[in-house]
Amino acid sequence: MPLIDQNSFCKRRAGFLAQLEGNAAIIPAASLVPHHADCEYPFRQNSDFWYLTGFDEPDAVALFLPNRPLGEQYILFVLPSDPSLEVWTGLRSGVEKAVSLFGADIAHPIEEFPKLLGHYLEGSSGIAFRIGKHPKIEPVVLKVLARQLDGVQRSGASPLALLSPNALLHQLRLLKDPCEIDRMREAARISAQAHELARASVRPGMNERQIQAVIEQYFLDQGARGPAYGSIVASGDNACVLHYTSNNAQLIDGDLLLIDAGCALPDYYNGDITRTFPINGRFNAEQKALYEIVLEAQELAVASVVSGQNAESVHQIALQVLVEGLIDLGLLKGSVESVIENGSYRHLYMHRTGHWLGLDVHDVGAYRLGDYPVQLKEGMVLTVEPGLYVSDRLAVPEGQPQIGEHWKGIGIRIEDDVLVTLSDPEVLSSTAKKDIDSLEH
Ligand code: MG
Ligand code: MG
Secondary structure: OOOOOHHHHHHHHHHHHHHOOOEEEEEEOOOOOEEEOOEEOOOOOOHHHHHHHOOOOOOOEEEEOOOOOOOOOEEEEEOOOOHHHHHHHOOOOHHHHHHHOOOOOEEEEHHHHHHHHHHHHOOOOEEEOOOOOOOOOHHHHHHHHHHHHHHHHHHOOOOOEEEOOHHHHHHHHHOOOHHHHHHHHHHHHHHHHHHHHHHHHOOOOOEHHHHHHHHHHHHHHOOOOEEOOOOEEEEHHHHHOOOOOOOOOEOOOOOEEEEEEOEEOOOOOEOOEEEEEEOOOOOOHHHHHHHHHHHHHHHHHHHOOOOOOEHHHHHHHHHHHHHHHHHHOOOOOOOHHHHHHHOOOOOOOOOOOOOEOOOOOOOOOOOEEOOEEOEOOOOOEEEEOOEEEEOOOOOOOOOOOOOOHHHOOEEEEOEEEEEOOOOOOEEOOOOOOOOHHHHOO
């Protein structure tokens, strides 16, 4: 499947430029992050920068200048070609390819950024730059801004405004175009298949780490960059730790195994899937009772991912089923409304039911605008991931029943990646099985 082509990036830049309204935007790339001594973490591009440029190298800056004439509106500052450094750290595209391959109108070596920024900002009414995130670039931007502010008394120019590009850019990223949706389908396909392989590999006595290896081996084999986030392979009570990543316990006969794992593609689109199933192939009565509740909550919530609903309403649909089920089992008491109203379910369900998914696993985009929840629209992708976690870690709220020992050590989450369409939701991760018959053997 082809990566996102340059035409898509070109269209995104045009859309972004058209909405900047006379403001320049400065979008920096990521830098390498030290791991230890001379080693660095694998490079991870800044998703905003990637979305607009498709340029996958560190220490670059993209400038967007809607007030300049055509041919001077998209400027890239990049690390220049340097064979003596490239033999150590890998090939750089350099200034020429920033233009010929990546579509920049003009490109410069990054070391010229401090000298040229003031010149390029002439004629702009403001600077869209996210303060607090880019420690190498921010002092340069602030220095240019301060110099301009110092000069307005004599120059007669209006002082440059400083604003954040996030609301505009993240609104664009929230709505996936057809190319992006194809890539999200591919990320979900690989991730879902890895879950199927993992479940087929599980035997009592294995180590969580060995299942992690099955999953991540498949990601790489299928051409993914690797895991999108630290894979969670959590057996028994470990599944009640939401972000468990130690993955080093033995799989016990009779426990459940929760796997929350997804791949990141080379162009950074992500899958994020959770499945929970019995290690020995048979649910016990308590596990099955809780699993059925989570599955019903998840399926109803997924079905509600349609235009006009919102992330909050999806959460409320899942929550309603979870609380009803827990009351029926005697793990909560009171009316559904009162339990939800006073939050006395939170020792058993302590997270929200999903998040936007895209270039970031917890993707950008507002959930609320002022008093109103953001309505779901065709092209948005979100996860739907209710769960139940029964352990001793959180105190039982006053007035709620203590939990019998036979319930403890059960953690269940079911998570799918769901695309909002003009009609029914498309579950991108549907090939990962979740019905009880498929999980038992
Ligand atoms: Mg997840
Ligand atoms: Mg998730």
